[in-house]
Amino acid sequence: MSNMLNLKLKIWRQDGPHSQGAFLDVEANDIPEDASFLEMLDVVNERLIADDVEPITFGHDCREGICGTCGVMINGQAHGPEKATATCQLHMRKFNDGDEIVIEPWKAQAFPVLKDLMVDRRAFDRIVEAGGYISVPTGTPQDANATLVPKEVADTAMDAAACIGCGACVAACPNSAAQLFTSAKLGHLNVLPQGQSERWKRTEAMVETMEDFFGSCTNHGECHDACPKEISLDFIAFMNRDYVKAKIKNRSLASQ
Amino acid sequence: MVTLDAKIPDGPIAEKWDNHKFSVKLVNPANKRKFEVIVVGTGLAGASAAASLAELGYNVKVFTFHDSPRRAHSIAAQGGINAAKNYRNDGDSVHRLFYDTVKGGDYRSREANVHRLAQVSVNIIDQCAAQGVPFAREYGGLLANRSFGGAQVSRTFYARGQTGQQLLLGAYQALAAQIAAGKVTLYNRSDVLDIVTKDGEACGIITRDMLSGEVHAHSGHAVVLATGGYGNVYYLSTNAMASNVTAAWRAHRKGALFANPCYTQIHPTCIPASDEFQSKLTLMSESLRNDGRIWVPSGMDDARAAAEIPEDERYYYLEEKYPSFGNLVPRDVASRNAKTVVDEGRGVGPLKNGVYLDFAAAIERDGVEAVKERYGNLFDMYERITGEDPYQRPMRIYPATHYTMGGLWVDYNLMTTVPGLYALGEANFSDHGANRLGASALMQGLADGYFVLPYTIGDYLAPKLGDTPVPTDDPVFGNALSTIAEKNRQWTDKRGTHGVEHYHRELGKIVWEYCGMARNEAGLQKALSEIPALRDEFRKNVKVLGSGEGINTMLEKVNRVDDFMEFAELKVRDALHRRESCGGHFREESQTPEGEALRDDENFAYVGAWEWKGEDNEPTLHKEDLEFETVQLTQRSYK
Numbered sequence: 003m004s005n006m007l008n009l010k011l012k013i014w015r016q017d018g019p020h021s022q023g024a025f026l027d028v029e030a031n032d033i034p035e036d037a038s039f040l041e042m043l044d045v046v047n048e049r050l051i052a053d054d055v056e057p058i059t060f061g062h063d064c065r066e067g068i069c070g071t072c073g074v075m076i077n078g079q080a081h082g083p084e085k086a087t088a089t090c091q092l093h094m095r096k097f098n099d100g101d102e103i104v105i106e107p108w109k110a111q112a113f114p115v116l117k118d119l120m121v122d123r124r125a126f127d128r129i130v131e132a133g134g135y136i137s138v139p140t141g142t143p144q145d146a147n148a149t150l151v152p153k154e155v156a157d158t159a160m161d162a163a164a165c166i167g168c169g170a171c172v173a174a175c176p177n178s179a180a181q182l183f184t185s186a187k188l189g190h191l192n193v194l195p196q197g198q199s200e201r202w203k204r205t206e207a208m209v210e211t212m213e214d215f216f217g218s219c220t221n222h223g224e225c226h227d228a229c230p231k232e233i234s235l236d237f238i239a240f241m242n243r244d245y246v247k248a249k250i251k252n253r254s255l256a257s258q
Numbered sequence: 259m260v261t262l263d264a265k266i267p268d269g270p271i272a273e274k275w276d277n278h279k280f281s282v283k284l285v286n287p288a289n290k291r292k293f294e295v296i297v298v299g300t301g302l303a304g305a306s307a308a309a310s311l312a313e314l315g316y317n318v319k320v321f322t323f324h325d326s327p328r329r330a331h332s333i334a335a336q337g338g339i340n341a342a343k344n345y346r347n348d349g350d351s352v353h354r355l356f357y358d359t360v361k362g363g364d365y366r367s368r369e370a371n372v373h374r375l376a377q378v379s380v381n382i383i384d385q386c387a388a389q390g391v392p393f394a395r396e397y398g399g400l401l402a403n404r405s406f407g408g409a410q411v412s413r414t415f416y417a418r419g420q421t422g423q424q425l426l427l428g429a430y431q432a433l434a435a436q437i438a439a440g441k442v443t444l445y446n447r448s449d450v451l452d453i454v455t456k457d458g459e460a461c462g463i464i465t466r467d468m469l470s471g472e473v474h475a476h477s478g479h480a481v482v483l484a485t486g487g488y489g490n491v492y493y494l495s496t497n498a499m500a501s502n503v504t505a506a507w508r509a510h511r512k513g514a515l516f517a518n519p520c521y522t523q524i525h526p527t528c529i530p531a532s533d534e535f536q537s538k539l540t541l542m543s544e545s546l547r548n549d550g551r552i553w554v555p556s557g558m559d560d561a562r563a564a565a566e567i568p569e570d571e572r573y574y575y576l577e578e579k580y581p582s583f584g585n586l587v588p589r590d591v592a593s594r595n596a597k598t599v600v601d602e603g604r605g606v607g608p609l610k611n612g613v614y615l616d617f618a619a620a621i622e623r624d625g626v627e628a629v630k631e632r633y634g635n636l637f638d639m640y641e642r643i644t645g646e647d648p649y650q651r652p653m654r655i656y657p658a659t660h661y662t663m664g665g666l667w668v669d670y671n672l673m674t675t676v677p678g679l680y681a682l683g684e685a686n687f688s689d690h691g692a693n694r695l696g697a698s699a700l701m702q703g704l705a706d707g708y709f710v711l712p713y714t715i716g717d718y719l720a721p722k723l724g725d726t727p728v729p730t731d732d733p734v735f736g737n738a739l740s741t742i743a744e745k746n747r748q749w750t751d752k753r754g755t756h757g758v759e760h761y762h763r764e765l766g767k768i769v770w771e772y773c774g775m776a777r778n779e780a781g782l783q784k785a786l787s788e789i790p791a792l793r794d795e796f797r798k799n800v801k802v803l804g805s806g807e808g809i810n811t812m813l814e815k816v817n818r819v820d821d822f823m824e825f826a827e828l829k830v831r832d833a834l835h836r837r838e839s840c841g842g843h844f845r846e847e848s849q850t851p852e853g854e855a856l857r858d859d860e861n862f863a864y865v866g867a868w869e870w871k872g873e874d875n876e877p878t879l880h881k882e883d884l885e886f887e888t889v890q891l892t893q894r895s896y897k
Contacts, residue, residue, distance in 0.1 A: 004532060004533060004608075017808075018808060034532070034533050034535060035645075036532040036533060036644075036645070037532075037533070037535055038537075038643075040537070041535050041536065041537050044535060044537055044759070045535050047757075048757060048759060048760075051757040051801060051803060051812075052757075054753075054801075054803065055803070056803045056804045056812075057757075057803070057811065057812065059809055059811055061325070062499060063324070063329060063331070063498040063499050063500050064329075064331060064333065064334045064498040064499075065498070065499060065537060065538050065540075066334050066540055066541075067639075068333050068334050068420065068423055069329045069331070069333050069334065069498065070328070070329060071324065071325070071329050084642075087642065091639075091642055091643070093642065093643065093645065095645050116469060116809060117808070117809040120809070122325070123325055123326065124325065124326070124446070126326065127326050127327075127328075127434065127444075130430075130431065130434045131434040131435070131437050131438040132438065134431055134434060135389075135431035135432060135434055135435045136388070136389050136390045136431070137435060138385070138388040138389055138432075139310075139313040140306070140309070140310040140313060140385060140432075140708045140709070140712065141385075142381060142384065143384050143385060143387075143388035144384065144388070145384055146343070146383045146384045146386075146387035146388075146393075146401055147345065147400050147401055149387070150398065150399030150400065151395050151399050152395070152397075152399050153395045153396065153397050153399070155395075156392050156393065156394065156395040157395075159390070159392040160392040160394075160417060160418060160424075163392050163417075163423075163424060163427065164418075164420065164423075166423075167326065167328060190390065190392065191390050194390050194392070196387070196388055196389070196390045197390055
């Protein structure tokens with residue numbers, strides 16, 4: 003059987019978006035070190051329920067690090083101390099017996115707290131709806147091999163497309179900026195040959211929608227350090243370049 | 259009286275779909291905007307259907323319990339998607355993919371549906387590539403392929419180990435474009451709690467807004483369920499935590515027949531559970547079996563570390579029993595054999611609940627770097643979860659519930675036995691028979707959503723031109739709303755002894771023990787008495803805190819577990835009645851002398867579709883006989 007940890011937790015509790023929140027102190031004893039961080043919260047919740055206290059609400063689903071639903075601040079770090087790891091894939095063996103762990107929701111104006119550790123990230127969907135797609139209605143497009151995509155290009159697109167939309171980048175950013183998320187979607191679509199027709203329209207629309215919700219980027223790089231998929235900061239540079247070009251190209255047909 | 263009419267079109271197998279597309283009724287482009295279609299679920303099937311219907315001009319309302327459509331569990335599929343492109347020049351064809359799928363399903367699927375699936379598979383790849391799905395490429399820029407799950411041809415397309423994620427993002431992006439265009443209205447964080455019918459036809463749904471707690475009625479000309487499978491009836495599975503059977507089950511209670519609920523795929527390569535608090539199991543890609551050797555100690559209760567067990571005291575059971583396929587036998591065979599050796603007392607790991615998957619030979623043969631190149635991300639994932647380094651010591655694996663082949667019964671048009679109610683993707687039963695081949699789930703979800711439903715739904719809608727949807731103030735909605743609101747109120751009054759999780763875990767133990775990898779008459783009978791007893795105890799003694807207002811995760815879960823409690827009984831009943839082994843359904847009484855699944859084509863070559871008869875009555879079985887005109891039925895053999 004696995005070793006057990008005794009932990010002191012400070013967990014943020016908040017009834018709703020407009021309620022006052024406060025920390026709940028929990029002595030979490032006998033936590034198996036093989037448990038994941040969310041399984042540790044499951045154990046805490048089962049004990050709260052036994053004491054007739056409502057369980058802590060937190061977002062989670064696949065628990066494989068791919069759906070992007072989970073994510074909390076752990077001792078001030080988005081997704082906690084392990085690099086390139088979403089909260090659900092963080093395991094308790096990364097902590098020591100007797101540790102104090104402070105658990106808070108993502109903190110950003112664009113991500114209002116819904117309850118306890120769960121936040122509203124719909125602003126991300128609005129950015130994608132602004133242009134994060136290639137317009138090809140279902141039908142019979144050309145054969146998939148008719149457009150060649152060099153391996154390096156496909157690999158770069160995939161590096162960007164690996165984003166899981168968890169929001170850790172925003173939570174980690176001192177400005178609550180969403181440049182890494184937005185540039186990852188733009189990087190995916192803008193490097194591919196299929197994405198060229200709408201490139202400039204897409205870039206301008208997505209960047210400006212992003213700015214309706216989020217703060218501005220000042221190149222701290224905290225987003226990259228927090229990202230469970232290690233999305234590169236280079237995509238932000240590509241996005242900025244494309245945005246400048248887009249502002250000119252979108253002015254008139256002649257400039258294309 | 260229910261009659262099962264599969265509506266399989268006439269003509270030779272290869273012409274059925276084309277004939278059908280010509281014979282179905284069409285809705286004029288200008289008239290499509292006069293129809294409202296409700297789509298439940300935003301995984302591959304739901305998102306692709308919603309986007310495609312909206313592109314055609316229909317008004318679509320799409321519902322998900324997630325915060326964003328992109329989070330549906332299709333996102334977690336790793337391996338790839340099959341298509342009969344024959345890009346490798348290795349002899350693949352639509353007919354071969356069709357044949358492999360029928361055979362792989364152990365001859366318990368409908369030929370016509372499977373052939374259509376193979377036909378449209380090629381369109382899926384074209385569509386996804388055009389959307390910008392970053393499939394793996396060769397250096398020359400062509401699409402890369404690999405062989406997957408023991409297939410004899412390389413027909414699997416993939417995007418690293420994240421194919422499901424990339425295909426879902428493609429469908430999600432297509433959906434986002436339609437949301438922006440105003441053709442799709444998205445209702446996120448909405449739990450569907452009932453399907454509403456009027457005069458026998460589907461006319462809408464009841465949802466609970468998971469933020470406010472309010473229940474709402476939504477009406478439409480047709481309702482499409484793309485709500486996934488029922489794997490979480492086992493509690494521990496590779497499904498996401500919130501995956502559930504609720505929408506499908508409540509449709510079943512409203513008259514939709516449920517087909518083949520005993521068919522469940524158990525995936526052989528998952529990480530074994532480490533303790534009682536384990537919340538889910540994690541799949542390790544099947545590709546690991548290409549290089550890993552599976553073994554257990556030959557002696558019972560051997561507590562030595564793997565490295566201390568000499569070669570002649572290791573039992574490479576798959577290599578010994580199946581010399582030609584070895585470690586690459588199909589999923590069901592690999593899973594059952596792992597269970598056998600663990601049950602014999604040869605299991606490894608602290609809980610003796612796993613078998614070794616050993617890469618030492620591959621590392622010695624090809625070098626660490628080559629192995630890292632192939633499986634590096636999987637090895638990292640394994641180490642993150644278990645704290646063990648698979649380069650130094652063998653992985654421990656054990657089978658886990660992964661996919662469910664059964665589902666709502668649908669005809670060739672994907673319509674359930676309730677007119678106007680459709681089921682897509684894993685939620686229906688139609689294409690995989692008793693066992694699904696690797697890289698075929700993504701194919702089927704997208705086939706249904708992109709290329710089947712958009713054609714077939716017109717056949718139902720066309721005659722309804724001019725009809726307005728049933729208004730939500732109609733008594734059928736009022737009654738449904740008050741029933742659901744009352745049910746939720748009753749749940750939140752429960753202040754019993756145990757939380758919901760406890761009962762779900764207990765249910766899972768029963769279903770896994772008696773209706774898991776191997777089943778027998780006595781065990782199934784036992785489950786059939788234990789499940790209703792647990793259900794009664796659950797309904798009496800469950801504890802649900804908080805109120806129906808606002809976010810209440812316990813209330814969400816209690817509804818889901820309640821439906822699993824009812825569904826589990828039907829699943830066991832189906833397994834009990836099917837006194838043959840086929841694919842993922844292994845009845846110990848029906849096996850070959852070598853211990854392989856033994857079908858009984860004489861008596862069981864049919865789809866078992868169950869009709870709900872009320873809480874106090876046994877369900878009625880209806881049979882759709884399976885006729886095989888093209889494929890010869892044979893005994894599968896992997897010796």
